[in-house]
Amino acid sequence: MTGGFGPTTVMRRLDWASPPPRVHREVLSALPAEPTGKPPLLFVHGVAHGAWCFAEHWLPAAAERGFPAYAVSLRGHGGSGGARRLGRTTMREYVHDVLQTIAELPSRPVLVGHSMGGLIVQLVLERYQAKGGVLLAPAPLHGGARAFLSLAKDRPAQALRTAVGGTLPMTPEVLFEGLDPAEGERLSGRTGRESPIAQWQLLFPRTTGPIRTPVLVVGTPDDRLVPLADVERTARRYGVEPLLFPGIGHDLMLDAGQDGVLAAVLDWVDTL
């Protein structure tokens, strides 16, 4: 194991004293026609997205390749409940939502987290040993200061709005590189709001206990939200080389070329 991991956290006093409130949880899925013996995949979305962003292409495509594929909408997102409490929702509650979903699956899944979902997956992996973990353009565990500064340079007005609690910009220019404008508008129009607390939490560095799950890190040099240097640093933490897809935007599962990304992810999963 490489450096950067703290000791195992056993004492979780806040979770014992005050568990997150129960909300309805949306889990979308696409299953292979016949059982294939392949591990289930559980996709976790990022800021202001929902399970829908994986249902668009990846769930059916993964099922086609024999994987039972699931995607969860974190509370306050997509078709899950909790929208009214979104303003008070914290990262801890998102971690809870993912652990709850895992416990419903028939066997140990491979967790695939995108952006903020990539950070959540790392926080889950310190508690739960999954079959594998895939981090797509992950929000960095070492804190999003660099990402925020780069956003402030490119889009000062939007950065300021985010700093005071607005949702990060989810416009087609930010999310996509090669999508035709109408499709970009349609998909970006499906994004919602994000919890300002969760967004602020993205800025601060964290550490995790030992992670014993094999991890794949995927990124793109053309990401306008998560800088390449952050993706590379995340990969170093796990002692792996990041898999890079130039020409694709931050939303690797929606942008043109997404099929190549999924194929590479599933090829890696097949080696586990």
Place this chain on the structure above:
Amino acid sequence: MADIGPGIEERAGAYAVIGAGMSGLASLKALLEAGFDADCYERESEVGGNWNIDARNSRIYRSIHLISSRPFTQYPDFPMPDTFADYPSHTEVLGYFKRYADHFGLREHIAFDHDVLRVEPVDGGARWDVTAEGPEGAPRTRRYDGVLIANGHNWSPKMPAYEGLDVFSGTVLHSKDYKDSDVLRGRRVLIVGGGNTGCDLAVEGAQNAAATYHSTRRGYYYNPKFVGGRPSDQVNDTLLMLRIPLAVRRLMYKATLRATVGSFDKLGLQKPDHEFGETHPVANSLLAYYLGHGDIQPKPEIRRFTAEGVEFTDGTSADVDVVVFCTGYLATFPFLADEHLNTADGRPRLYQNEFTPRHDNLFVVGLHQPDSGTFCLSHWQAVAAVRYLEAKRDRPEAARAFRAQVAAETDRQFTGGMRFTDSTRHYFEIAHQDFLAGVEQTIHQLEGAR
């Protein structure tokens, strides 16, 4: 498989787990997760141990629910569904264990319907021979690198002796044989014991029997299951999180009890002869309710039984048809010689209720009576055992240092400042957070700097 003796099967590199209840499942999972080979022996044909109500050795009854709420109780890496009640029923709990076993692929490593007869050291404990009897008949012996014992401590009944019990003409039961209220319906009932089972059964008596007498040796604190609409253990964990000192917490508990249950004296109960928290907590909101309705008549200790009924130490008597002794269970390890668990006066003396100073490849998981849930504690005990095995393999100097500590601090208590009443059911009583912080320390120590 190499043959090393008449009929002994070599299981080099593998560990045996005894029991597939809440502690055995966690132990088996922790071993497999870390890449160790393991066989688990379970005498029933399903997982769940005590929570498998159809099992011969299950001691639970149809109305039972957890007395601690989900957040602390559950396995930390496999939470109970949010759709469960705050205090799940035994059917929910058993379903949870089944899904845990399936999710982590444990079943193929469990020998169901196998009764462990003997666990014996080879070469002074370098290896261990586990002899078990399965449905095929003849006992078989396998040789392991070590054993994790998770046989539970709530199955071997403790039965008190009373003068006249042999002449009593009514029905006498231990709660181990109590499954539902049919046996109480319409009859005059004496429930003996102020623990959680005793209180549950007194309530069932109030709801079903013609008359219910509840005999307790001492006064206890009967805690409501909810305070201010929240499960009371979560309220307690909030106070612990805020690091409120024990003395202040006790004042707050007593104030809460006065506000919710009221005065014990007024209900006719004995005043507790001990401080709050010094006996295993009783969580029961209904006992006080039925006392207040006169449907339960509180009684002190029994003096003797007569043919028709019972006499109490306060001079009163009652005619009863049924007596249920809710007098608890004893921890026993019938397959293992006492010395291996460092047993003195019938009590195993183990570091953190888990590590015996006698052997470094023999562990007990689940020998704890916390003031909260248990699955979480067994999970981390199992992780601690496995971290020790890893340290022994990868970092022998850290493992040796830990062994020295096990020997030196065997009797260290994790009671959060409480002085528990001394009895057979209290010697492994622990304060959940204090104990778990100790287990966390062990895990950190064995993980070392990576």
